[in-house]
Amino acid sequence: MVYRKRDMDSLVYTLYDFLPWTKHPKGKYYYTIPAVAEDLSARHLIPDVHSKSYGLFLLLSNAIQTDKAIFANLVTNIVLRGLEKPKNRGQITQDQVLKVVEQCERIGIRIKTLKSDKIIEQIPQNQDENEYFIKWLHDMDKMESIRRGREFEQFLNELFDFFRLSPNPAFRLKNEEIDGSFVLGHTPYLLEAKWHTKKLGSKSSKSSILSL
Structure with a gap:
């Protein structure tokens, strides 16, 4: 699939705040980006890198080249699990989630799940x-x-x-x-x-x- 690299970079930048790449010593592996990929049977797409931004970029790039549905599921579940993460509660805004949806559409992927009222209404509008x-x-x-x-x-x-x-x-x-x-x-x-x-x-x- 053809897409502009800068659009993928923008998506990675927005998703950066949702989940960590590696587990914090006191945190749960469940709340990491690789854990999301593994739960979606996409372990083979996870790059062997330590940098969060580069790792996320490669993971999403691998996913979109493999299957659009896998890419959409990855993005959706990174957002949903990020919203579920205890430390993130009240810290992720509606604007951030809607921005992820918009950036995916620029790449050519539509994600309706994240635009549903059921999800959006549960997310605070602003944060400090x-x-x-x-x-x-x-x-x-x-x-x-x-x-x-x-x-x-x-x-x-x-x-x-x-x-x-x-x-x-x-x-x-x-x-x-x-x-x-x-x-x-x-x-x-x-x-x-x-x-x-x-x-x-x-x-x-x-x-x-x-x-x-």
């Missing part, structure tokens, strides 16, 4: 991403330190994911644990983060930076 992350920060401030440290790690992962920085969760190298990593301008960066209960002065900030 800043408010979502700020509230999460305030909630963490009330947690005990061990739980807060784990929650902060997940917060950073979702924050970087929201800004499409391809985050990776914490991992261990020999005796050292790396809090995570992200990609900016095709360059990977390692992340070291620490929650401080009290505000840091300029001296403490410089000390923390130098210790890295």
Whole structure:
């Protein structure tokens, strides 16, 4: 099937917020894009890559070249499972879903399911991403330190994911644990983060930076 690459890129950009590509350490594999493909018997279309945007682009490209119905089912179920994901509740808007439908039509695929009143009416019209992350920060401030440290790690992962920085969760190298990593301008960066209960002065900030 012939379609413009930029139209597929636009669809990938919109779908990016619905589900992760890899499972977060505390998350469920069920809420990942590869899990959706596997449940639709499309495991053979899943590319062996780590980048979420590139992986999603290849998956959808493989699907549309194989069967339009598989492509439509993939997009539909990524959206529906994204709406079902607990962390996404109230964060995905009607505009985002309708934008997915419009972008699919540009590619040449009509998806009526996502335009049904039954689905659209259950989705909020507006969202405030800043408010979502700020509230999460305030909630963490009330947690005990061990739980807060784990929650902060997940917060950073979702924050970087929201800004499409391809985050990776914490991992261990020999005796050292790396809090995570992200990609900016095709360059990977390692992340070291620490929650401080009290505000840091300029001296403490410089000390923390130098210790890295």
